[in-house]
Amino acid sequence: MKVGLVCPYAWDVPGGVQAHVRDLAETLIDLGHEVSVMTPVDDPATLPAYAVDGGRPRAVPYNGSVARLTFGVAATARVRRWIRRGRFDVLHVHEPVAPSLGILAVWAARGPIVGTVHSSIFRSRALVTAYYVAQTALEKVTALIAVSEHARRTIVDHLGGDAVLIPNGVRVRAFRDAHPMSGLPDGPKLAFLGRVQEPRKGLAVLLRAMPDILARHPNAHLLVIGPGDLDEVLTGHPEAVRQSVVPLGRLDEVDKASALAAADVYVAPNTGGESFGIVLLEAMAAGTPVVASDLEAFERVLDDGRAGLTFAVGDSRALAVQVCRLLDSEQLRSELSVLGGARADEYDWNAVARDVVAVYESVMAGSQGVTEDLRGQLVGRLARPRPSREST
């Protein structure tokens, strides 16, 4: 089967959607399918062989944070060319209503189109202004997939229509087999992953909890994985807290896995905006116990708190209590490590990819594949008479 995947966000910036597209693409390739990914990218040299350069992203405020999106005339032309030459059996667009390559691809294509909705993107006033555009784009999508119950409910409530729930996948083996990172300081290690300046990732909540944790475990360290200006975030925090932070910066997948494997506790202090929490599953696959804020998405991934510990969103004190509970008890750590590993298995990519292929097959049957849709263009309207609909 020939699949065209569209990723809306810059390929070389870590993010949940990008990781999802990459893992789906690689799993599909492993399963013997032909895959081409079109994605925005800052440095085209970093693209793997199966990906196609969709243009440079531009930073735009969108959905409550700064998103890097690609749009405009040149991007539209690239997407059209890719669809024309790709001759895909099915087009799979991620975030089909995000104002980036996804929505362009939906406009430019006709035929079986699958859309995956990752986040709750329809909140607030954005929906009202973009309603017509979003609605029209979704009307062309043959099948919608939601990665979480939260995302599915947004579709049902706000756009009308339904979606199949297929959760995110984890490359369990890659994380389970990771070698713990060497050269890290001794003592108990906590890990945080995410853009450090993004308030919803909650690094500030964790830093406010550090004095309590350090009081009980003075030689504890916090591994901070992710891009951003850490110094700016650390200003105003006590010297001991600043000393305990080990900045690892942005890591590639292999190093990320080994950093997670080296940590004793993974902390997810997010304050909102998360629809799934894939990093939690990655940490659990690496055998690292998880302490997470009690966001609905996290509770679900943690099997209602059975596979990891939770605390009230934003409550630094409760966070410190839970982290210390884990650091104090070797037994609790190993218990959660086993339970978490088993939980991660349920979300392995092979299982997820099989479900996605079932969706592809149920929309592809009887169609002639994906072709370019010229109706969106004036030239197309004038030049091409509408083929009769009765032919099918």
Place this chain on the structure above:
Amino acid sequence: MTWVWVAVLLGVLAVFGLYLSMTAGRLDRLHRRVDTSAAALDVQLLRRSALALDLAGTGVFDPATAVVVGDSAHRARAASDDDQVSRGLAESDLSRVLGLALPDEEEVGELREDPDARGMLDEMAGACLRVQLARRFHNDAVRACRQVRRQRAVRWFRLAGHTPLPQTLEMDDTPPPGLPPR
């Protein structure tokens, strides 16, 4: 002063014409989506009944079960050109019969000992899941299309042309209890 009013009138007409043209385009997209999803659903239903016939015809089942499964599969295939209601009834019958023929994992486990049957049963599990998905997508497309066709402008200006109003397919598509979709 009359030319001002003529100009305003022409302007209003032009905007209204543009609106009609856009709505017609939108309706066309929706009809196309319904066509695609209907074709996909048709293929999946035919695939499921073909597999049911295979299972009935290759000695996987005991003779009594084979006759019942074969009969309902034949009826489902024969109904494939009927209207949506009778097709839905025939396909529901096939779902029910498959459910009775493959009642639990224990019984299916015995059938699966035969390597040929195992392949067919796995395919059947996949086919039942795909029928469910395809029907869901189709009914969703129909719902979106009918919603636009209800609009006054669409009805008064006959933007839908002669295309018949799309119908959902109502049927029981519960997969057999003995064949959980993985």
